[in-house]
Amino acid sequence: xxxxxxxxxxxxxxxxxxxxxxxxxxxxxTGTAAGRAIRxxxxxxxxxLLKTWRTPEALIDxxxxxIIFLVLFVYLFGGAITGSTHDYLQFVLxxxxxxxxxxxxxxxxxxxNTDITKGVFDRFxxxxxxxxxxxxxxxxxxxxxxxxxxxxxLSAGTILGFRIHASPLSALAACLLAIGFALCLCWVSxxxxxxxxxxxxxxxxxxxxxFPLTFGSNVFVQTSTLPGWLQSFVRVNPATHLTSAVxxxxxxxxxxxxxxxxxxxxxxxxxxxxxxxVRRYRLRA
Amino acid sequence: MLSARPGNLVPxxxxxxxxxxxxxRYGSTQALAGIDLAARAGTVLGVLGPxxxxxxxxxxxxATLIQADSGSASVDGFDIRGQAQQVRQRIGLTGQYASVxxxxxxxxxxxxxxxxxxxxxxxxxSRAAELLAWFDLTGAADRQAKTYSGGMRRRLDxxxxxxGRPSVIFLDEPTTGLDPAKREDMWDVVRSLVTDGxxxxxxxxxxxxxxxLADDIxxxxxxxxxxxxxxxxxxxxxxxxxxxxxxxxxxxxxxAGRILAAIAGARPESLRPGVISVPVAGDQALTSAVAExxxxxxxxxxxxxxxxxxxxxxxxxxxxxxxxxxxx
Numbered sequence: 001x002x003x004x005x006x007x008x009x010x011x012x013x014x015x016x017x018x019x020x021x022x023x024x025x026x027x028x029x030t031g032t033a034a035g036r037a038i039r040x041x042x043x044x045x046x047x048x049l050l051k052t053w054r055t056p057e058a059l060i061d062x063x064x065x066x067i068i069f070l071v072l073f074v075y076l077f078g079g080a081i082t083g084s085t086h087d088y089l090q091f092v093l094x095x096x097x098x099x100x101x102x103x104x105x106x107x108x109x110x111x112x113n114t115d116i117t118k119g120v121f122d123r124f125x126x127x128x129x130x131x132x133x134x135x136x137x138x139x140x141x142x143x144x145x146x147x148x149x150x151x152x153x154l155s156a157g158t159i160l161g162f163r164i165h166a167s168p169l170s171a172l173a174a175c176l177l178a179i180g181f182a183l184c185l186c187w188v189s190x191x192x193x194x195x196x197x198x199x200x201x202x203x204x205x206x207x208x209x210x211f212p213l214t215f216g217s218n219v220f221v222q223t224s225t226l227p228g229w230l231q232s233f234v235r236v237n238p239a240t241h242l243t244s245a246v247x248x249x250x251x252x253x254x255x256x257x258x259x260x261x262x263x264x265x266x267x268x269x270x271x272x273x274x275x276x277x278v279r280r281y282r283l284r285a
Numbered sequence: 286m287l288s289a290r291p292g293n294l295v296p297x298x299x300x301x302x303x304x305x306x307x308x309x310r311y312g313s314t315q316a317l318a319g320i321d322l323a324a325r326a327g328t329v330l331g332v333l334g335p336x337x338x339x340x341x342x343x344x345x346x347x348a349t350l351i352q353a354d355s356g357s358a359s360v361d362g363f364d365i366r367g368q369a370q371q372v373r374q375r376i377g378l379t380g381q382y383a384s385v386x387x388x389x390x391x392x393x394x395x396x397x398x399x400x401x402x403x404x405x406x407x408x409x410x411s412r413a414a415e416l417l418a419w420f421d422l423t424g425a426a427d428r429q430a431k432t433y434s435g436g437m438r439r440r441l442d443x444x445x446x447x448x449g450r451p452s453v454i455f456l457d458e459p460t461t462g463l464d465p466a467k468r469e470d471m472w473d474v475v476r477s478l479v480t481d482g483x484x485x486x487x488x489x490x491x492x493x494x495x496x497x498l499a500d501d502i503x504x505x506x507x508x509x510x511x512x513x514x515x516x517x518x519x520x521x522x523x524x525x526x527x528x529x530x531x532x533x534x535x536x537x538x539x540x541a542g543r544i545l546a547a548i549a550g551a552r553p554e555s556l557r558p559g560v561i562s563v564p565v566a567g568d569q570a571l572t573s574a575v576a577e578x579x580x581x582x583x584x585x586x587x588x589x590x591x592x593x594x595x596x597x598x599x600x601x602x603x604x605x606x607x608x609x610x611x612x613x
Binding site: 036039040043044046047050051054055118119120122123124125126127128129133 | 345348349350370371373374376377378380384385386388389393397398400401402403429442445446449
């Protein structure tokens, strides 16, 4: 033995009790179960925001990518589809908001899938919190991504010449509806994220569903130009309803029916996939 | 040491942790084939076994992360199945892999746990600072955990499991991958937790670690308990210590062997080239060996007294060599 380690064992400050004698020091009045679940979800959402803040490259799908799509579609297809890039910009920008939301929803499923294979979720499971809190927290933290998306896409569009033809309040309502839709759609992604074995599989499954939904809609072209069989799919597609609603709210036009259909789809996503996701998370070993 | 503990209103048993007949199957793998575990209040129960023996599965079941297929268990008087939330209020869990959020700082990690345990933010902040100080992480408090060394992550992870002042602490292989000095530090932490009245269930692959910390040891293999007792009882079964010597000059191996044979009263074996080992009974053997080698002018580059390896323990208990490797 030549080298003598002088490693000091962790020193405990006097008065620090690790055991059970101070168990309830500093605890909040616990309140109702729902109140606690909301508080825990918000604490976990704050964790998600901190992570987003520290890894801004994870925001590419709601910043750089929509801008690239905007420029590509407007200048590549604008002339061919409407005869004028400006007219097409007016038409396609609300649709691109919807497309970006669908694409953007993939991230949460992929992230949850990787997160759960690491140990952090084990820690959450060992705590006396609602099983749904880590999932709700993740979805709430995603709000910031969709807010950023809305601002980025509208700003880029405005620079290229997009003009809102409705009241600012109506345009705000369009963004809020789109963000609300995103938060309900997230639960599909969360569920797939919990079911699939690898994050690659999550991505594969979700894009397989998202491609027909975005392109088989009125995002890029008028429904009336499509063959009949495709029209019937487009008419029930939630992406179509949301696009019509956002278009109507930004550019003027009928909004009541598409908004109602959008809200119904949102309720549907939430009612089916929230319980499925929580159940799956509870059971997942 | 028994201590009265608030919350333990109806002690179901004398044991703080008690499990009976736990089974768990994953597909075609029987991870647990019916194991019983019992830890007395204020003591350390060491669960010793090779990789794949079912140690982690048992901890995950007791910590309410997963449910057993059959069997029952209680922690601090609460049923793990029917009263999982009460159990979660009383336990701390440190997993085999550090379960801290690498993107968050040390303080943020601990504050998050504090808030999830219903501490107010100022209380969560001061508890985080207190634990970081205790684990010698104050200097790294505001750095992201991904910049931490392996040992620092382990300490942060253990700190995270202590935020709620748990009365029962599960440590799943807390020292695997740590260097010897860091391992000793971790042992000191475990000892002080027990001094404070906590009950600890510790899983390990090292007999040495179980002997150093545990009041009782349960040896498991392939999902079954194969031995159970105090460290002394276990050692009586598996034999005492082994003295190993490597002379600096290989030519003196035979001379060294004669000296060892005289001390131990048994014929030394050579398990590796240039090294001889002999089982010894008392602690005197090492000091005698040092004196005898010095007198004979044999310089040694290795001289150690150690407990049987896990492999040797399993050989003695099961009569099968190589269980530890196969199960890995």
